[in-house]
Amino acid sequence: MTTSTATRPAHLVAHEGEEASNQFRHDLTGAEPSCLRTRTPSMAVLHRSAGSYHYTPEGRKLADFTSGVLVANLGHNPKRWWKRVIEYMALEDAAGESGYHEGVTLTSYNAVTEVELEASRRLLANLQAAPGGKRLEQILWAASGSEAVQKGLWAGLAKRPQGDGIILATRHGFHGKKGLSGAVTGSETDKERDPRVRFISFPKEECKTLQRRREPIDLAPYRAELEALKAEFGDRLSVLITEPYLGGGGSYHPQKEYMQMLAQFCQENDILFFLDEVQANFGRTGSMYAYSEYGVEPDLVSLGKGLGNGMPVDAVVGRADVFARLSFGEGSDTWSGHPLGCAAVLATLDEFEQTDVLEQGRRLSVAIEENLVKLNELPAIHAVRGEGTVWGIECEAVGQLSADEVAAEIVRLCYLGDEEGRGVHLLGPLAGKVIRVAPPLTMPVAELQEYFDVVHRLVANLGR
């Protein structure tokens, strides 16, 4: 079947000269509903991936400025990492059973494997060794970031057996789409809200640009808002959830003092401070965990994405007395604590503990900032902001194009690349007009530079 314009669904992305990819995209619209993906102007078909690069079915090379979706912090398919994952699964030929390996099972339900306990212990030791991690005493594994958030919030609400607990959440955050994770995402105005959730202000204006973030922040209005909620709800306030920085909300990285003020308010009022690090963990902000970077001591932390370097494994970690509020089975499901995920966590910890990957990330951070500051001089770019290896580019309207259209066009142009075929893989814009830059921490600085030059030239031509 070929993809003619007449038969192509209106939402189907297609690019000139990409016969194989276009066919694939077309066939996919028959096999899967479009709701499975967020629409992006590129809709890259990823044939193979290695290190900081993806390759399309046409053989085009794309520098990955997204690390998947901030999952492949060590790059895609690192050899030593894969070798270790397989070693942790301990596969050997089973005596007398020629059709099978003997090794770690692929289930953790109603049973437990040694690799799970090893991963729990190693991860806890790593979390506790990081400044601010001393309350992180136990691990409740989960099968997605949303689920980790959901489980943590369940434990938080269980403080009030009468069921009248209140969750505070920072406005415009992203914590997932399902259940309670969806309930604490966004703000009170964008959908029917869960009555257990109250939103508090996040200082977006104060950290809109790199310069603004360096200026002192007036915390008084934020503190007053919290005090008013305390006066209204008293002991019903059970848990406050926030992200170290607004990721999905458009890359807003607050002043550290704001985060510290939230943590302090929670501590003074016996409210759990829950930091959602699904996106920030494992080196993204420059430290292993963002709680160290921001100088706070959370009671609960959700982990995901980079935790397994691409293997689907997530967790909420925190105080043992908080988790003890949930009884047998309340945090269980088929995949949580899955041995393969645990093997991936161990292999990822090995890399972070035994190599200078964090240092590499910090070097890369300097190069990203320099390039973005330069990019910010172009008319299509309104502001740049970020930290570590997670940055956002807020676009500006040019000519006939709105800021949202500029962002979408940059994603498309970067995907298509320059005359030498050098493309850059970007995610669809965040909050309409913000482009995320978050390459693997291991991307060599010279390669980042080469591809940033491509981006710069493409963006400079926009609107001309």
Ligand SMILES: Cc1ncc(COP(=O)(O)O)c(C=O)c1O
């Ligand atoms: C901070 C944060 N929390 C939670 C989630 C939800 O994770 P998942 O998509 O694995 O459910 C995300 C996903 O992007 C996230 O960025």
